[in-house]
Amino acid sequence: MIIACPFCGPRDLSEFTYCGDADNLAARPDPAATDQAAWNAYVYDRTNPAGEHAEIWQHSGGCRKFLRVVRSTVTHEIESAEMVGPKA
Amino acid sequence: MAEPFISTPVITDAAESPLVGHYEQGTFGNLDRGAQVTLTERFPLAICDVFAWTGSETKSANAIKRATKLALTKTRDAVSEDAQAFRHAPGRWTVIAIDPALPETLTTAVGDNATVVDLSHGRTVLRIDGGQSRRVLSKLFPIDFKSDCFPLEKGIATKHHEIFAQIQRVGDDAFDIIVFRSYARAFWHALRRSSEEVGYAVE
Numbered sequence: 001m002i003i004a005c006p007f008c009g010p011r012d013l014s015e016f017t018y019c020g021d022a023d024n025l026a027a028r029p030d031p032a033a034t035d036q037a038a039w040n041a042y043v044y045d046r047t048n049p050a051g052e053h054a055e056i057w058q059h060s061g062g063c064r065k066f067l068r069v070v071r072s073t074v075t076h077e078i079e080s081a082e083m084v085g086p087k088a
Numbered sequence: 089m090a091e092p093f094i095s096t097p098v099i100t101d102a103a104e105s106p107l108v109g110h111y112e113q114g115t116f117g118n119l120d121r122g123a124q125v126t127l128t129e130r131f132p133l134a135i136c137d138v139f140a141w142t143g144s145e146t147k148s149a150n151a152i153k154r155a156t157k158l159a160l161t162k163t164r165d166a167v168s169e170d171a172q173a174f175r176h177a178p179g180r181w182t183v184i185a186i187d188p189a190l191p192e193t194l195t196t197a198v199g200d201n202a203t204v205v206d207l208s209h210g211r212t213v214l215r216i217d218g219g220q221s222r223r224v225l226s227k228l229f230p231i232d233f234k235s236d237c238f239p240l241e242k243g244i245a246t247k248h249h250e251i252f253a254q255i256q257r258v259g260d261d262a263f264d265i266i267v268f269r270s271y272a273r274a275f276w277h278a279l280r281r282s283s284e285e286v287g288y289a290v291e
């Protein structure tokens with residue numbers, strides 16, 4: 001799989017680190033919370049869609065920026081990759 | 089403006105290459121067509137990372153240009169005989185120079201627009217030059233080294249087997265590879281092994 005980093009250009013998957021579901025970020029419990037059920041749901045419960053999926057990837061072996069990547073989980077085809085966070 | 093923190097400049101008299109004992113000059117490998125690549129360690133050098141504060145990217149690039157006299161812009165990497173610089177992330181540059189006063193010169197030049205980290209003690213620069221350099225590098229990095237994809241003076245950040253590395257094209261067939269000093273010896277052996285197929289010289 002090749003991800004087109006907006007800064008570096010198309011790069012091999014081995015340069016990237018997966019950082020989770022982009023649409024699940026708001027669902028994270030308060031980091032100070034100890035609610036087991038809430039953390040279990042956040043960490044393990046996945047919708048696991050067959051098709052389009054938005055994900056956060058870090059280009060850890062490149063510009064080190066975080067990207068929001070929309071990818072098909074069926075074909076691995078990447079629809080978009082955008083920088084997120086400061087200096088996006 | 090607060091007094092800038094300036095680290096101790098490189099003490100070139102005391103500095104020692106991480107390849108000491110592993111840097112054997114000569115020609116090696118398959119020499120049927122002669123040595124088709126040349127490997128060298130560029131040592132000692134001053135190596136800095138410049139990280140611009142948000143909104144100060146252009147001012148920082150201009151400051152690097154002033155400090156190094158490189159034809160650098162916010163989006164254009166540059167190489168000269170004495171120095172080289174490339175943008176490896178938005179607002180971040182790796183700057184390399186022969187002059188050991190580089191960290192001090194850069195810190196003064198960028199002022200409040202960026203931070204400068206002296207990496208001279210933490211990075212090693214290896215150069216590969218020769219007609220088969222792209223063939224050798226292609227074994228080591230998942231990068232397209234063709235001229236149109238990797239133009240002259242361009243620098244990039246990538247990985248070699250999960251270890252961070254940077255590469256800048258410094259000549260028609262010449263590339264500088266910047267690796268962690270602690271990784272330099274292992275990478276040097278990998279580079280030599282990869283070059284055996286085409287024959288190589290160590291200068």
